[in-house]
Structure formats: C-alpha cells, structure tokens
Amino acid sequence: MSIQDKFARLANDNAPGQEVRQTDEGLAGVLRGDRLDGRPVDFSHGDVDAHPPSPGSFDLFAAGVALGGAQAYTEYRGDMGIREAAAARLVAFTGAPVDARDGLILTPGTQGALFLAVAATVTRGDKVAIVQPDYFANRKLVEFLEAEMLPVQMHHASAAPGEAGLDLAGLEAAFRAGARTFLFSNPNNPAGTVYSPAEIARIAALAAEYGATVIVDQLYSRLLYSGCAYTHLRAAMPGSDNLVTILGPSKTESLSGYRLGVAFGAPQIVSRMEKLQAIVSLRAPGYSQAVLRGWFAEPEGWMAERIARHQAIRDDLVARFAAIPGCSVRAPEAGSYLFPRLPALTITPAQFVRALRLQAGVTVTPGTEFSPHCADSIRLNFSQDHAAAVAAVERLAALVERYRR
C-alpha cells in the first residue's frame, strides 16, 4: 500500500477540533437565511473554562517542575512513585488488582494509551472487532496498522434502559470469523451508553472462550449519572493476560491540557506498549505526570458537584432535542456526549454541520466519524457553559426548521 493510500484512510477533515482548518467551499448556493446571533459554542470538545481543572492540579505541576530532573526524566512508563499511587486508587476504583511495577503505564493523553495498546496488540492482517458507533480513532488505528476491522453494531437507540445495546451475537460472529482483539469504549463515545453487568459478563466470557485480547477505553467511567450502575470489565476478568484498561484525567477532571493517560492490565502487553512508547514519544509527559498525584484524590464533594452540573445540562439539552419534531435522542447514562438523530433535511448532513458552524456559531461532530450508519446523527460534548449550551441548541433547532425537508 502506498503511503498516500494509507493516509487517505486517516482523513481528519471533519475530526473534532479541526474545524478551524475547514474552508466554506462547496457551500455556495446551499446556505439559506441569515446568521443567528449568539455566543459560539464548540461542542466538539469540553469547555475547561466552564468546568475548570480539578483543584490543586497546577500546584502539583509546579511541584513537579521544582523536583527538576527527577520529574523530567523518568522510566519511559512513568515515575514509579506516581504509578504506585495511581495503582492503589485504580484498585479501589475498578475492584481488581493493578501491578504498579509491570502492569501500568503513563502516556501522553489517553489517545497515546489507546494507540500504544492497539499497536502493541494488533499487527498487519489481524482481525479486530470494532463497535459501531464508537470513538472515531478506533477505526483509524486499525487502518493505520493495516489490520482488518470486523464491525459489531451497538443498537443504542433501541436498547433497554441500563443496556448499551451491543449485538452480542454479532460480537461472537466476529470472534468466530477470526477477530482476536476487541476494542470498545465504556461508557460509549459517542452515545453515552453504559454496558450492563450482563453485557460485560458476556464480553468477558467470549474473550476467554476465543482467547481474544480486549482493550477497553473507560475514559468517562467516573462521570456516571444518578441511577447508573457501572461494571468494570477487569473485575469480571481478574488477572487476565488479555485485558488492557485505559483511563485518564482529561475529561471529568478537565486536565486535558496536561496530556495525561494511563493504561493498566496484562504486563506483557504493557511491556510492549513501553517499547513502542520509547520510539513514539519516548516517555510519559515529564512534569505533567506530577499532576496525577491528585487524581482520585479530589476534595470531598467536588466530583459529586461536577457530575450534578453535567446532569443538569444533560437534562436541559435532552429536553430541547426531544422537542424537535422527528429528532430522537437517548439520555446518556454517563459521560458528556449527546448523540441525537436529526430529521430528514434538504441539505446533506455534512452540509448541515458546516451550516451550523457558519450560520449559528455551533460546532458539532458529524455522526459519520463514529459509524458509517450514523450519517444523520451528530455528536455534542455538553461539558459546556450551561446557558450557552442551551442557547446553542435552540439555534440548532432553528436551523433544523430552516432546512427541514
């Protein structure tokens, strides 16, 4: 495969955060009506000004800088003391042992952890089961490694409450067809669903039966709304040689600017991840690692309040979307994503997303980034200023009417 062909599959023109590079070509003659005034809202990622970093994070960073060389240069997988502290907290959080020395690695962002986990597990020609819809990079990682994606559908819109709606028969079919890796996010990005205890148990059983490696991205697993029960896959597969869990403080804790991720699980996979980290980015973020000293040790009540604020935004936005005729939306059980399905429009979904940005100052991510079957959906990260987010969705609703078929 030529390098050009290989990279054509990694196009990120519509990826969240890249909208600033778009031009308005192709929209001439398509846009109707005037611009709607209002404070612009970028739903492609969370607003860390509206929901600031967890308290004390900057002071921890400053203390890391003051430590000097000992913090700047650590093992490639990160400082042992920081790994030990994180491991102890992750045992308490996930309900299963964590090997701080050999079974945990710090990475530049959770994206870094995801890349290393997949590239340390999957090689050319391997078959990988990928959920649709799921995090947009999952598919691209498989493409980059010249592996083969076996899609498994998640019927989030029609699933029973408390279930993600994964097609478990489809997952088994993928394993039967040769998939030896299963990569998925829980809570799901973009749909905000949480896998039920029965779904997790079945995934664990199938992975054991087929000897498959599972990489589970739990980036949003601390941001659970009232009534949501979360099941950690690693507690259902204790001591598995075939499981890596990915987590990080970028989302609920708003520490994304420090670029920190954590992966933990099977030591032989973590060992390969470190070998790869050595040539991909050398080591875990030097000074930033120090910020993890405060992770899972936030002040009493801080996390509860952060969740409550997000739940209130969720409820208001879900109500706004539900009021748009022909629009369907499932209230997320966790995380900060909404994934509504829009009614039929006179312009293409891609054109609508661009019109939304140009005419209403509202940036969202097209559903096709997450699944080829979700062209009529859009993803919104609702970790935003509450009032600005509500007003932005009202402008979005007005544009839906403007372009309604």
Add this chain to the structure above:
Amino acid sequence: MSIQDKFARLANDNAPGQEVRQTDEGLAGVLRGDRLDGRPVDFSHGDVDAHPPSPGSFDLFAAGVALGGAQAYTEYRGDMGIREAAAARLVAFTGAPVDARDGLILTPGTQGALFLAVAATVTRGDKVAIVQPDYFANRKLVEFLEAEMLPVQMHHASAAPGEAGLDLAGLEAAFRAGARTFLFSNPNNPAGTVYSPAEIARIAALAAEYGATVIVDQLYSRLLYSGCAYTHLRAAMPGSDNLVTILGPSKTESLSGYRLGVAFGAPQIVSRMEKLQAIVSLRAPGYSQAVLRGWFAEPEGWMAERIARHQAIRDDLVARFAAIPGCSVRAPEAGSYLFPRLPALTITPAQFVRALRLQAGVTVTPGTEFSPHCADSIRLNFSQDHAAAVAAVERLAALVERYRR
C-alpha cells in the same frame, strides 16, 4: 510477523533511561574489586538540575494554563499563533522559508516528531537509508514499520576535522539499491560530529537525483562549539517537497520535562504527520506549547554562556578519556555527547556498562544501541555537573584499568 516477533526487535533493556529496570543477573562471578565511592552520574541523559531550563519557561507555561481552553485545545498541529512565532524564528535560524500554516507541526517531544515524520513517509517494505552510528530509535522506527534498513557508515573517528565522515558513496549505493528515505541526525547523536558544507551539498544533490525524502534530526543544532560551522540542509534544498527538519527545546534549553518537539518542511508530509498525530497522541502538548513562546528568544548572552559551560566540560572529559591508554575519542563539534572507544577488556562491553553502574555509580549507554559496529564504544551525555562528571570519568578510567585485558 507475529506481534511478539515484531516487538522483540524493539527491545529497550539497554536504552538510555531504562537502567532502573535492569537486574544484576549474569554478573555473578564477573565483578572484581570494591565499589568506588563518588556522587553517581547518569550520563544516559542531560542533568537539567545542573543546567536548568531556559529562563521564563515556567512562567510561560503558567500563562498557558491561565489561557484555559484556548491553550488546552488547539489544532492537532498546535496553536496557530505559536506556530507563526516559531516559524519566524526558524526562518532566521535555518536560512530558508517556513510555512507556519501548512508546513510546521508541534509534537510531544522531538521523539514524537521523529516518529510521525518517519511513519508518514515510510511504509511496509520500503527501503530506508540509516547512518551507523546514529540515534538509537532510527533503526527501531524502521523495524516497527516493517521497512528495510540500508545502513550507511559514518567514519567519525577517522574523518577530517570539520567533516562528519559519512560514506557518501555508500549513501548513493543505498539510493541506487532503492532507498527512498534517508534519516539522519546532524549534529550526529552519538558522535557529536557536524556534517560539512560539502557533505550537506552532496546529500541534497543525491536526494534530488533519486527523488528521496530526507528527514534530518537537528535536535542539537543550537549547541555548536567554537570553530564549528553548521550547514542547514533545508537551506541547501529550498522549497523541497521531500524534506522534513526536526528540532525541539529539550536539550540545549533543558526543556525536556515539557515534552515539546517541532517538525517543519514539506506541507504534504506535515499534513500526513498531523493525521497520524490525531490517532497517536491527538494533539501537540496543550499547555506546554505555550513554553515555545520563549524559544529562540532567550535573554541576551544566555545561550553563549550555556555553550561555554558545555565546551569546558567537553574539554575536560575529552582530556580524561585521551589519557586512558588505548582509548580513542574525537572531540565533538556540537551537542553534548561523547562517544569514546574503549580498549580491550576482560569482560564484555555489556558487562562493563553494568559493572560501571554497579561499582562506580556511572550510567552510560552501550555503543550497540547506535550501531552494531560500535560494541566497544560508550555514549555519555556530558550535560552534567562539571565536577561530578570529571570525577565520574575518573572512576570510569579506574574501572577500565581494573578490567583491562
């Protein structure tokens, strides 16, 4: 290729910075004599406590945090304002235009830039010309991508003053054999040589003749000792569609803890690098990017003093090594590496490196990390406390006598 085979080629047991994970197995019955007292020195990397980060760097980081979301979330290739400022300074430094919008990308560390540049250029089965000796990750990047390495020798020990000693006929032979990528560091890591104007002109001419892409790692190109003339390859290949230059503030400026790298050159390569960054680490380091605002804008005289201090350490250490009978060393023209060749010993070079750490508290990197032909050499990063470094090399000399054949 199985994932196990693929990663066996990426072993980093002897990589600089990973010594803490080594055990003393295999040394029983090999060590002779007592431990030599003295302050431990880790020559595997620079000491940023002895040579602290450039002035104002922490304040720039703090200002980035204060900017909030605008600094935490940027284009994947980095903030446009920071890229524009860096581009202007890199024009002045390298003597050739830099396209801030489309021809420059910020990455997590220069290792990140190197990975992205190579992986955006080389695909499976491609032939890549690699210098021996050169930076240890170059070979591993080629291995990871399942490409083929065509080695080109650099005769640094016997080269004329002012020349790196690259086998230019060997380079042409590699191109003739099908290499379409050439990856090298200038100043050379580990030998500290700088390519002469004639060598650079010949590399440029050969690259043009064979349509090859060149990736040049200039990480140490600001740390030039008196009498050294540096030639920027990009000034010899202006506007080339086939050149990427890599630089960063981790070394001379001691900003490694912020994990910052920069790559600049052909826009179509930078575009692919950004697509890959999206799935490898998502974006350039959020808050850390802000530290680049002070890059190439250090206080008057600061860089000259930093270079003078390193030159003084260089001179003392070169004299110490030259005084060891049978040891040969070339004084580096740039950078902070010494790459002396040791006399014949009664133990293997790998055992000597471990003995040095255990018996003398001196950590160095074995020459085999840089070339299979350099087993009797060791690399020392002499960006250390001056007196401690001299004392450490004296202990090293004592151990050479202890184990001399």
